[in-house]
Amino acid sequence: MTEPVLIDWSEDKRAEFRQGVMTARHRLHMAPEFTDLALAALLERHPRELTDICTMGDDPADRESWRAGAACNMSGVQLLEAVREGKLWINLREAMNHDPVYKPVFDALFAQLKRLNPDYRPLSAYGGILISSPKAQVFYHADVSETLLLHVKGKKRFRIYPPHAPWLSDHSMEQILHKTQTEDIPFNRAWDEDAAVIDLTPGSFVSWPLHAPHRVENLEGLNVSITCEVVTRASMMKNAVLHANGALRQMGFTPRSSSPNGVQAVAKLAFSKSWKAWMKIAGGRKPMPKSEETFDVDLASEAGYRDRAAAA
Numbered sequence: 001m002t003e004p005v006l007i008d009w010s011e012d013k014r015a016e017f018r019q020g021v022m023t024a025r026h027r028l029h030m031a032p033e034f035t036d037l038a039l040a041a042l043l044e045r046h047p048r049e050l051t052d053i054c055t056m057g058d059d060p061a062d063r064e065s066w067r068a069g070a071a072c073n074m075s076g077v078q079l080l081e082a083v084r085e086g087k088l089w090i091n092l093r094e095a096m097n098h099d100p101v102y103k104p105v106f107d108a109l110f111a112q113l114k115r116l117n118p119d120y121r122p123l124s125a126y127g128g129i130l131i132s133s134p135k136a137q138v139f140y141h142a143d144v145s146e147t148l149l150l151h152v153k154g155k156k157r158f159r160i161y162p163p164h165a166p167w168l169s170d171h172s173m174e175q176i177l178h179k180t181q182t183e184d185i186p187f188n189r190a191w192d193e194d195a196a197v198i199d200l201t202p203g204s205f206v207s208w209p210l211h212a213p214h215r216v217e218n219l220e221g222l223n224v225s226i227t228c229e230v231v232t233r234a235s236m237m238k239n240a241v242l243h244a245n246g247a248l249r250q251m252g253f254t255p256r257s258s259s260p261n262g263v264q265a266v267a268k269l270a271f272s273k274s275w276k277a278w279m280k281i282a283g284g285r286k287p288m289p290k291s292e293e294t295f296d297v298d299l300a301s302e303a304g305y306r307d308r309a310a311a312a
């Protein structure tokens with residue numbers, strides 16, 4: 001891929017990138033890699049262990065309705081049809097940095113981002129492709145990495161909230177980093193008043209500050225987006241400090257600072273690394289919840305899936 005991915009980067013956008021909520025335009029919705037047929041082929045060849053298939057309820061506060069399922073013996077075209085007609089959300093994790101068709105697009109995007117933002121130095125980057133139903137939603141959550149989103153198909157409403165209390169507490173982030181909690185965090189509907197609201201259309205690019213909570217409601221059509229998770233020195237330091245603070249709290253201390261700068265932060269980075277190494281030896285890592293598959297994708301059903309318990 002030789003053409004640029006992003007098309008309207010400017011001085012203002014460069015200043016806002018990663019500091020605040022910023023939007024730009026890209027041209028991947030017109031690229032041959034994102035036609036229905038190309039996506040159907042990707043659905044068929046993407047490794048199953050990197051594919052999450054989920055469904056959810058309508059209430060944005062009911063995160064317990066989020067659950068996992070499976071699609072066995074379906075073609076990519078059938079699966080796409082089930083998503084278009086039902087209430088499904090498919091995450092093809094790492095498709096952008098893993099799949100030979102999409103990796104050149106991903107590499108071109110990051111080469112261009114580095115060119116456009118000379119201070120931007122990702123240490124590692126991963127990209128997934130999300131394919132979701134016209135009425136699917138993603139509940140309020142905060143991501144551990146810096147995140148970028150390139151919207152390709154359909155329409156969705158994106159709400160981004162400030163990355164500090166009351167919208168997000170240090171304690172919540174510590175729990176996420178210690179894997180004692182999923183990325184879902186407490187949500188109050190009244191906070192929608194405080195959110196930056198962006199309606200994404202094909203060709204929209206959006207980025208937001210590290211850990212800023214967000215939630216997404218699809219508005220119409222089959223939705224396809226690319227999400228990139230990026231580890232930078234800044235995100236590594238901030239996460240190490242929060243991780244160390246979480247460990248200190250478990251040891252009965254009350255950490256007073258979550259600043260990612262200074263001597264204390266460097267000490268916390270070292271402490272966090274040794275804590276992680278110890279937990280690995282001690283076998284302290286817990287599996288993420290919600291991984292149990294409770295439904296099968298089913299074209300004949302209105303929601304696009306059939307519950308396993310109901311089918312038994």
Ligand SMILES: [Fe+2]
Pocket residue numbers: 141142143147214
């Ligand atoms: Fe996210």
